[in-house]
Amino acid sequence: xxxxxxxxxxISLVLVMGFVFFxxxxxxxxxxxxxxxxxxxxxxxxxDKLEIYHFHGTHQCYSCITVGDYAEETVNTYxxxxxxxxxxxxGHINGELPExxxxxxxxxxxxxxxxxxxxxxxxxxSAEQNTNVWYKISNKEEYMTYLKGVIEQKLAGN
Amino acid sequence: xxxxxxxxxxxTSNIPLIAAFFIGLMTAIxxxxxxxxxxxxxxASKRIDNSKHTICVGFLYTLGRMFTYVLIASLIVWVxxxxxxxxxxxxxxxxxxxxPLLIIMGILMLDLIKFNFPQTNNNLSTLKEKLAxxxxxxxxxxxxxxxxxFCPFSAVLFFGMLIPLAIQAGxxxxxxxxxxxxxxxxxxxxxxxxxxxxxxLGAIMNKIQTFELWMRKIIAVIFILVGIYYVxxxxx
Numbered sequence: 001x002x003x004x005x006x007x008x009x010x011i012s013l014v015l016v017m018g019f020v021f022f023x024x025x026x027x028x029x030x031x032x033x034x035x036x037x038x039x040x041x042x043x044x045x046x047x048d049k050l051e052i053y054h055f056h057g058t059h060q061c062y063s064c065i066t067v068g069d070y071a072e073e074t075v076n077t078y079x080x081x082x083x084x085x086x087x088x089x090x091g092h093i094n095g096e097l098p099e100x101x102x103x104x105x106x107x108x109x110x111x112x113x114x115x116x117x118x119x120x121x122x123x124x125x126s127a128e129q130n131t132n133v134w135y136k137i138s139n140k141e142e143y144m145t146y147l148k149g150v151i152e153q154k155l156a157g158n
Numbered sequence: 159x160x161x162x163x164x165x166x167x168x169x170t171s172n173i174p175l176i177a178a179f180f181i182g183l184m185t186a187i188x189x190x191x192x193x194x195x196x197x198x199x200x201x202a203s204k205r206i207d208n209s210k211h212t213i214c215v216g217f218l219y220t221l222g223r224m225f226t227y228v229l230i231a232s233l234i235v236w237v238x239x240x241x242x243x244x245x246x247x248x249x250x251x252x253x254x255x256x257x258p259l260l261i262i263m264g265i266l267m268l269d270l271i272k273f274n275f276p277q278t279n280n281n282l283s284t285l286k287e288k289l290a291x292x293x294x295x296x297x298x299x300x301x302x303x304x305x306x307x308f309c310p311f312s313a314v315l316f317f318g319m320l321i322p323l324a325i326q327a328g329x330x331x332x333x334x335x336x337x338x339x340x341x342x343x344x345x346x347x348x349x350x351x352x353x354x355x356x357x358x359l360g361a362i363m364n365k366i367q368t369f370e371l372w373m374r375k376i377i378a379v380i381f382i383l384v385g386i387y388y389v390x391x392x393x394x
Contacts (some may be wrong), residue, residue, distance in 0.1 A: 056310070057249070057310060059310075059391070059392065060310065061189065061309060061310040061311050063310075063311050063314075064310045064311065064314075095246075104242075105242070108241075108242055109242065110241050110242050110245035110246070110313070110317035110318060110321075111245055111249065111308075111310060111313035111314045111317050111318055112310040112311070112313070112314055113314060113318055129318060131314070131318050131319050132166065132170070134311075134314060134315075135162050135163070135165060135166035135169070136162070136166075138160075138162055139160075139162075
């Protein structure tokens with residue numbers, strides 16, 4: 001009797017999984033990028049300012065702290081001139097504090113995250129969350145090289 | 159290629175279901191879901207004499223997780239509820255509720271407090287009782303509740319990676335369902351291995367009943383310890 005229940009359950013699960021795959025056949029060509037929350041402009045644009053914000057809560061996890069620390073180090077190491085001139089702004093933002101509420105809403109923050117906000121000379125703003133950095137926290141050099149490339153692309157208007 | 163590089167390649171795959179599966183695996187091994195999964199493994203392994211029962215409980219726990227993730231994704235993708243509101247609400251309250259709840263469940267399992275439930279004789283309550291005795295209802299509910307607890311990192315994986323994937327593909331069922339299956343997969347595998355190992359050890363020593371008795375106490379203690387972990391995480 002128990003064997004019967006087991007096989008009924010196993011077959012049901014296989015059928016459910018089969019159904020899931022079937023209804024998703026059409027969606028397999030959709031490109032799932034790790035960092036495209038809001039599409040950024042691909043045309044060459046004159047960038048006025050780039051905001052790089054590490055959003056976090058009051059209670060931070062180890063990975064959350066690391067993502068923020070490495071991002072700060074990347075900006076300080078490779079973009080010191082841009083930081084000084086104000087072309088790049090970097091900040092650790094505690095999303096739970098009332099004074100940061102507007103920024104959290106503006107960026108559409110849902111959890112601890114690293115965001116790049118681009119302001120163009122014609123006054124347009126676009127924000128993009130980078131989720132790929134979470135996969136690189138075990139290798140600081142790789143993280144910094146990767147983020148440096150992302151920031152350079154943003155500054156170039158790509 | 160390192161493990162994380164492999165997970166990144168798979169988690170950002172062009173095929174949403176593959177990406178969802180690997181984001182789910184990442185979630186399963188991240189701190190908070192890992193703690194809930196250990197609790198679930200203990201729960202699924204309480205009938206050490208029956209490995210099929212363990213697999214059924216593991217599957218039902220995974221179905222419970224699936225229910226919650228599909229529900230949240232549906233609210234966002236189809237109903238149009240603001241992701242930010244759902245995400246921040248669950249991160250604020252999920253963990254806070256889960257800790258005390260696990261401690262209470264652990265204490266009840268240890269039989270430190272006795273409850274007398276009203277007796278009814280209809281068929282439905284008999285069926286409910288049978289299912290409860292097998293731990294099936296409990297496993298499903300455990301999955302539903304555990305999936306609601308979002309820690310910072312698991313929130314990143316779910317709200318930062320999976321939900322955008324579901325929105326992009328316009329799929330509020332398949333993608334979260336596959337994600338949920340991956341988050342529950344270690345529970346099914348490990349509890350099965352655990353039961354098989356203990357069963358063999360018990361058979362060698364002819365002490366399966368003793369093992370089972372201890373197993374129940376160990377499960378209760380695991381519930382309490384994981385509950386304390388959640389309480390501490392929300393305080394520090």
